[in-house]
Amino acid sequence: MPKIKINQREIEVEPGTTILSAALQSGIEIPHFCYHPRLSIAGNCRMCLVELKGAPKLVIACNTAVTEGMEVFTDTPKVVKAREGVLEFLLINHPLDCPICDKGGECPLQNYTLKYGPTQTRYEEGRRIYSPKSLGPKVVLNQNRCIFCGRCVRFLREVAGHEEMGMFHRGDHVEVGTYFEKPLESVFAGNITDICPVGALTTRDFRFKVRVWELNPQPSTCSLCSCGCNLVLWTKGDRVYRITPRANEEVNEAWICDRGRFDFHFIENSERLKTPLIRKEGELRPASWEEAYSFVAEKLSALSKSGGGRSIGGILAPSYSNEEAYLFQKLLRETLGSNHLDSRFGPSSMANARAHEKDLQMTSLSALEGTELIVLLGEDLTREHPVYSLRVRRAVRQRGARLIVAHSRPTDLDSIASYVLQYKEGDEERFLSSWLRALLEVMPFESIPEGLEEERWSALRAWPASGAADVPEEDLRGAAELIVRAPKVVWVIGEPKGRGASFPLSEDRGQGSSTGASADSRSLTANPSFLERAMDLVLLTRRGQEGGARVLLLSEGGNSQGLLDMGISPKLLPGLRQLTPDEVGRVEEAWGVSLPSWEGMDGRQMLEAARKGEIKALYLVGMDPVGDLALGAEAEEAIKGLELLIVQGLFLVRTARLAHVVLPGLSFAEKDGTLTNATGRVQRQRRVISPPAGAKDDLEILAEITARIAPSRPTPSSPAEVFQEIAQRVSLYKGLSFEEVRETGACR
Amino acid sequence: MKTETMTLNMGPQHPSTHGVLRLVMELDGENIVNCTPHIGYLHTGIEKSMENRTYHQVIPLTDRMDYLSPITNNLAYVLAVEKLLGLEDVPERAQYIRVILAELSRIASHLVALGTHVMELGAVTVFMYGFREREQILDLFETATGVRMMTSFIRIGGVAADLPAEFVEKLQDFLKIFPSRVDEYETLLTNNPIWLRRTRGVGLLPKEVALAYGLSGPNARASGIDWDLRKKEPYCGYEKFDFQVPLGEEGDVYARYRVRMAEMRQSHRILTQALENLPPGPYRSSDRKVVFPPKDELHTGMEALIHHFKLATEGFSPPTGEVYQGIEGPRGEIGFYLVSDGGAKPWRVRVRPPSFLNVQAIPAILNGCLIADAIAAIGSLDFVLGEVDR
Amino acid sequence: MVKEILKGLALTFQQMWKKPITLQYPEERKLMPARARGRHQLQRYEVGMERCIGCGLCSAVCPSNCITVVPAENAEEDRHSPGERYSQIYRINEFRCIFCGYCQEACPVDAIILTEEYEFSAYSRDEFVYDKERLLVSLSRQPQGADRSPEPIS
């Protein structure tokens, strides 16, 4: 490893490191504009000039690799002068905009000028002025402020893979903008406003809202999809003003998608529920919490006494925290004796439990980087789990991995895939069968493949050898060969969706519920066996114990993995343990509780049972089945017959209007808790603002109801207490503590 | 015969405690056996607040400690910051303006000390006369700074603005009449037998005791300690002025009175010289990294605009380190000890408040004296509770 | 001893012939110096447009945190100030204000100035929170101070 000296300080770095990153690694500041550690080197701003011993001219630190014995100086008079000169040139054309510019206060150009720049102008000519250009609704461009470092262009090209911006013309006439002045469409567009070192790119959402120095940046975690991106929520008083990414190498590096960035204004929506409502004389009337609690508690205990646990069901949206989920299942299972528990209206699957059990689950995204082949199955990654798509793209574009995309619609990543297997929507089963056949052809098995249960093996063999589902035979075969040949395969599997999950900016989500309830009911049309069959495929391709294959199972909802971990499933106990009478017995003994041992119904079945009058009470948290396009009519019909419908959430959604009790809960920015992302990383969600008066923490609501129904048993009520109980009882979370899950999360 | 001492509370609301000070006196008949000052009634947490302000924003806070002489507070703080920054190019004109304002505020402060002290002993006339002249000085402050008391006028690197033309005229008028006014006070007091009886030999503060209590300023000098920072550790170019440091010997109330009167005359001398020699030139440093650029440049130069913007919103960040700077305030050495962690706000500010040390000396001079002399003795120590408690 | 006392009395007797320096407020008023730091005023351009661009430097520099500025974007139909940005809300709590004049110093467009008005009285505390309407110099009447170009104290 070369040893170099920067300002007489000796440091040792990897060969090939540039001077700039060597300096950054050892905490020496060298000002820079165009260089960004996560982008390619451009070397166009000249801000990073340093002096080398023995070199006649200054060199740019960002594009000069270190050599053994190199001596670098960052503060000689020559360097100081050069920096002043560079800044002076940049300021010549910079408009006098600081007072009206949103970047003011966090602007590298300002900071460097204060630190290294000249103090007085010598320039008297006019400034260069561009005519305004629009970048669409998300990002505002002011070219006059631009210093043409090219970070935005490089980000979109290299990281996002959405080459929408470019630099045009040359020299003093240089311009930056989108091709053909089209609006920016990338779901990662917001990131360019973070990395622009001046105020040329700012978000429209945050435009002229508030000064950055008035804001209080607070760490949290995104709950919109199970990527679990790390966030900074910028608050002032009780309002969130903007959201930016927080770096976490294990999750989102330094990026977030525009949904996570912009989709939070529902928090401050004036229509949020601020008081519990109880139906009296056919109408929902405001009530006190005391009334609401006793109403719910009385009704629930009466029902559980008369009809038993089987007459009660509960559905919790997958954006709720682990603690809430845990208490919810505790209320349903331990207190009310019901296994009718789910987080959606689709079929429940055991795929996650199996992946966990077989140790196939991908627990770190770095597995993506070293793999030879990535298979995207039924998952439009860029739309549904955008930030993970950045990893896949890098693995393919920069690390030489191959990609197979199998989906019913064209997806964003098709363009870099080796094989695109596009099957007909609704035809998943046939597609899987034909692919399996192709696989078995290129990889004939003499005996049962290792790790596959006998019954699964025979089930596999019995798969119908139906038609080719519109996918060309040679593609299926080619893809199968790739899989067989690749030493390491990563499967990324999503559930087939009934309809497109688009990324609307704002509105949509807020109205639905706190957190994507309506979105979740899309899995309605999911093929019941899709995920499990896909898992069989994965098991088939796993070679040896040492992880020939890894799988990342993606469902909708920011905490879908966490909910399964907590046992929000009719077939699972907390800790991804299959709900069998034996297992229940073991758990009962260990926990000292009694649990129902019968298999519960999934969300869809619950609705069906409600319609038939078998289920008399439903407790919906963050769910709005009636408001769902595909499910609405059926759900409305089913709900009518209920004796008790409890709806908890942020808004008076359509389902809530039919409820007997409505309980106002909190949004993600108003409560503490932990979320578990798709790779099993447990991260903190934080209360950064205080909730509207009258609404209550969902955890508190659940704890209070539980305590009222079973006053003799102690119920933990703070997130830390609940988490402690989880860590004690759920083996997956053993050894974790609420405090430890600090800034960047912990692996479970 | 068995006697008991009596405990008497003087203050916290008492007209002669010069603010909200409470003295718990143990009396044996007319004699004070023991006296304990209780302070803290005016505590405002100024030092702590300073840790939460940029270096620039701290200046108005300093005004509010010793509200009878805000300028010297400003000055001591600003000099400390300049020392921390190693800022040396404070223009001469700025230094002269600082001296002028500091000496004016010394006179104004002494006039309050004199007037209130004398009034407490029954002579209201001198109070009226003194306040008449003080009013003139406050008027001068208002002309220069825009307000009479909370001037916040001294700035890091200079002063907030140049002196307006009418200031110089007004100051000349003042300088013309002031010596005769001091004569008037002296006519009423210096040889007045009642005054002499009440002050001579009262409130004795021997030299060693004064030293032991760390007293400075007129109180120390009245006990014969030749210590004046303007001479010993000159700042703002005081070495260029010709003036004397009046000394007393006896260390009694009368000596302190005489020293203050003489000091006002010396301040007058300094003011006359300063006005005569007031050099032309800029009124603040040209170091744009810490001093706001001229406003007209904000509309033409990006450099100026950025510096202005950053200085207003974040302030500058001096190097890590700690400094102490004391100056000769009207009540003694007022000093600021600053610790910087390299950030834009001071990590710690500690004030050496002369008033605090003066209050500390109260038991030393009161124990054993008559209760009737307490008022005379307390008034002669000249403290401001705002500064004691901060 | 008598001599000293008589000397004193003579001095006070002489004062009777001097003109009093007392001002008969409120009939008589002191002329405030141009730099007086009294109540704030928001300035306009000659054409009536507001000078304030909502940059918030005043509120950032204010040591007592008494200024609230909420900016917004100018719309062509509803233009308040030249340029893109104006202050939608500009509020000063004059009770908290310490009249240091830092805001005037920090304002890059000379929009906020401190006038010579020092007489504050009102029947409620709320009235000391001045909103933009009360701070803005009125269009019809240009009171003193408005045409006075703000004397930069910096």
Ligand code: SF4
């Ligand atoms: S005068 Fe001082 S305290 Fe008052 S608003 Fe201006 S800066 Fe703030």
Ligand code: FES
């Ligand atoms: S950072 Fe090196 S040239 Fe821009």
